[in-house]
Amino acid sequence: MTQSLYLRALSGETLPKPPLWLMRQAGRYLPEYRELRAKAGGFLDLCYNPEWAAEVTLQPIRRFGFDAAILFSDILVIPHALGQKLWFAQGEGPRLEPVADAVRFGEIRDEIDPDVLAPVYETVRRVKAALPKETALIGFCGAPWTVATYMVAGRGTPDQGPAKALFQRDPALFARLIDRLVVNSAAYLNAQIDAGVDAVQIFDSWAGSLGPEDFKRWCIEPTRRIVDLVRGRHPQAKIIGFPRGAGAGIPAYVRDTGIDAVGLETEIERSFVREAIQPLVPVQGHLDPQLLRAGGPELDREIEAIRAAFGGGPFVFNLGHGILPDTPIAHVERLVELVRA
Numbered sequence: 001m002t003q004s005l006y007l008r009a010l011s012g013e014t015l016p017k018p019p020l021w022l023m024r025q026a027g028r029y030l031p032e033y034r035e036l037r038a039k040a041g042g043f044l045d046l047c048y049n050p051e052w053a054a055e056v057t058l059q060p061i062r063r064f065g066f067d068a069a070i071l072f073s074d075i076l077v078i079p080h081a082l083g084q085k086l087w088f089a090q091g092e093g094p095r096l097e098p099v100a101d102a103v104r105f106g107e108i109r110d111e112i113d114p115d116v117l118a119p120v121y122e123t124v125r126r127v128k129a130a131l132p133k134e135t136a137l138i139g140f141c142g143a144p145w146t147v148a149t150y151m152v153a154g155r156g157t158p159d160q161g162p163a164k165a166l167f168q169r170d171p172a173l174f175a176r177l178i179d180r181l182v183v184n185s186a187a188y189l190n191a192q193i194d195a196g197v198d199a200v201q202i203f204d205s206w207a208g209s210l211g212p213e214d215f216k217r218w219c220i221e222p223t224r225r226i227v228d229l230v231r232g233r234h235p236q237a238k239i240i241g242f243p244r245g246a247g248a249g250i251p252a253y254v255r256d257t258g259i260d261a262v263g264l265e266t267e268i269e270r271s272f273v274r275e276a277i278q279p280l281v282p283v284q285g286h287l288d289p290q291l292l293r294a295g296g297p298e299l300d301r302e303i304e305a306i307r308a309a310f311g312g313g314p315f316v317f318n319l320g321h322g323i324l325p326d327t328p329i330a331h332v333e334r335l336v337e338l339v340r341a
């Protein structure tokens, strides 16, 4: 069977044109998403309805023909399946009942409730059956550190202060929380692979807020353990790490976690990527989502500059972070046209 371009790039092939997908490609910048979202009621209702979630996963593929689809779900379904209360306040982002002390930690489950996540695996099976053969399907989870920042604070925070305060005050308790997330995130990824995803991505959106020692302990080490647990069950699994903001820490992250490919934030120096990262693993990124929203000749130039910088090695075109909800569709079409040209 011929492999998708996306999997060929992840396997280390240098391709004449990079495969393309966008983080958060299934979402609010698409009118067809907003329509279904309004019908579904809550965001979690959408995530846990296989028919709707499959439809949302496929929407950007139909419209743009990206080389990979990403499962429509959220990184916070893991705390939810561990019994933590989770809701999405309209226009305000996620809210959880904080788990910030031993008493609260004692109230969450050891293992994810299989009934909560069963619809996600059903979504994977449906999407897999509906996707064109050449389009890869990506599953995902949040990295333990990033998920813990939401679990501890009960919401998104500008500086991840509450989670940092917890590991400074009670590192043993924080380590137990991270352990809980390692084991369950690995089980979750393994179940997604069983259901049919071709690759999995580990989102560590807040990796950049950790100092060097904490980065090793709370980002690299837990990620390495997830990689080992997934490979233990699926030796051929393709695993992409995205330690956003890790910058100069990325080479150590790549070597010590054993991931197959790495996502690049917008801010990273391209010469550093070429010299110190791309020789180790295929890279994916790093177009500025704000520039995609802005469009115009600057966008065209930047797309060409990124292709010129990374196209000589294994490379997947993507953004440096998720697409912004007010991004014009025409700018995404222009991106597709230029990357495919």
Ligand code: CP3
Binding pocket: 022, 023, 024, 025, 026, 027, 028, 037, 043, 070, 071, 072, 073, 074, 075, 076, 091, 092, 093, 094, 140, 142, 146, 156, 203, 205, 322
């Ligand atoms: O298209 C895709 O990428 C697949 C689905 C996906 C979502 N969230 C859907 C979503 C993925 C891969 C995520 C990852 C995610 N979720 C991350 C890591 C990546 C990153 O962006 O840093 C994080 C930190 C979360 C947690 C989360 N979920 C936040 C902070 C928010 C609110 C902010 C926002 O972007 O709305 C969400 C909600 C969310 N997740 C939406 C979508 C489409 C919007 C919900 C809505 O429709 O109201």
